[in-house]
Amino acid sequence: MTTLPIESQKTAQIRFTLNGEETDVLFAPYKTLLEVLREDLGHTGTKHGCELGECGACAVLLDGKAVLFCLVLALECGGKQVLTVEGLGEDGKLHPLQDAFADLGAAQCGYCTPAILVTAKALLDQNPHPSRDQIREAISGNLCRCTGYLQIFEAVEAAVLKIASKRIPEHKWHSVSTNTWPGGRMANENDSRTTPADDLNASHDELRVIGIPRRRVDGRAKVTGQTRFADDIFLPRMAHCKLLRSPHPHARIRKIDTTRATAYPGVYLVLTGKDVPIQYGILPVSQDEQALCLDRVRHVEIQSRRSSRARS
Numbered sequence: 001m002t003t004l005p006i007e008s009q010k011t012a013q014i015r016f017t018l019n020g021e022e023t024d025v026l027f028a029p030y031k032t033l034l035e036v037l038r039e040d041l042g043h044t045g046t047k048h049g050c051e052l053g054e055c056g057a058c059a060v061l062l063d064g065k066a067v068l069f070c071l072v073l074a075l076e077c078g079g080k081q082v083l084t085v086e087g088l089g090e091d092g093k094l095h096p097l098q099d100a101f102a103d104l105g106a107a108q109c110g111y112c113t114p115a116i117l118v119t120a121k122a123l124l125d126q127n128p129h130p131s132r133d134q135i136r137e138a139i140s141g142n143l144c145r146c147t148g149y150l151q152i153f154e155a156v157e158a159a160v161l162k163i164a165s166k167r168i169p170e171h172k173w174h175s176v177s178t179n180t181w182p183g184g185r186m187a188n189e190n191d192s193r194t195t196p197a198d199d200l201n202a203s204h205d206e207l208r209v210i211g212i213p214r215r216r217v218d219g220r221a222k223v224t225g226q227t228r229f230a231d232d233i234f235l236p237r238m239a240h241c242k243l244l245r246s247p248h249p250h251a252r253i254r255k256i257d258t259t260r261a262t263a264y265p266g267v268y269l270v271l272t273g274k275d276v277p278i279q280y281g282i283l284p285v286s287q288d289e290q291a292l293c294l295d296r297v298r299h300v301e302i303q304s305r306r307s308s309r310a311r312s
């Protein structure tokens with residue numbers, strides 16, 4: 001089997017509207033739109049997670065609906081309208097959702113944030129006043145390992161308030177959104193103050209800063225998809241590393257023959273545990289971990305849990 005150079009694999013072409021702009025792109029026909037966005041168009045705001053439709057990190061709006069782009073071939077998207085996190089704001093201003101996420105700590109590491117923002121936008125476009133349950137339901141397909149989701153729900157609710165009341169000047173919004181509510185939090189279902197006008201009438205000291213949440217210095221980058229993670233870095237002639245994982249939770253390695261893999265066109269190097277005989281561990285008692293497996297593979301946690309549930 002021969003592998004064609006990357007450029008000569010680009011035999012497919014589509015025209016679609018990306019964040020309001022007519023866009024033509026040439027790409028390898030096997031690519032998903034997520035790969036085309038990130039690798040061929042340099043829009044790395046949309047993140048690459050599981051590639052299986054499970055984590056939600058790759059959600060964008062396709063003709064106004066939140067869609068997981070790791071499951072959509074780019075070839076299917078000719079003539080469609082695509083909105084990513086890069087196109088959420090207007091005239092250099094953040095969308096109210098972005099503002100609220102940045103203000104209320106709903107974007108922490110920020111990896112899930114672009115997809116949650118566009119998913120929330122799809123919700124608010126359909127339903128401008130969603131309940132907490134409707135927000136929860138709308139983003140239930142987006143996994144976030146950092147926030148515990150509460151800040152995300154609150155940020156969507158804050159954006160609803162902001163969108164509903166364009167009367168509030170921008171410079172007052174930040175103090176209203178973060179300073180007025182006890183503990184700097186937004187209203188919840190039990191709070192009697194439910195409109196921005198109520199907030200403005202409530203007493204607050206704009207100079208009070210201690211104990212008040214402030215926008216993180218990297219908040220804007222997190223909510224605009226500008227934060228760059230390792231997966232977002234593309235360099236000329238960059239080599240890629242692929243880890244081979246065992247399909248077995250616990251098994252002995254009888255032998256690994258790398259001859260064919262090493263001879264494959266484009267493969268620079270194949271490393272096995274024998275090449276990296278390093279033992280380490282986060283705790284002193286667990287200093288028996290290995291960077292790559294040597295004599296056995298062990299413990300695929302998710303499978304162990306499933307099998308222990310099955311046993312009980």
Ligand code: FES
Pocket residue numbers: 047048049050051052053054055056057058059068069070071
């Ligand atoms: S990358 Fe996880 S759902 Fe698409």
Ligand code: FES
Pocket residue numbers: 106107108109110111112113143144145146147
């Ligand atoms: S903010 Fe880190 S995964 Fe959601």
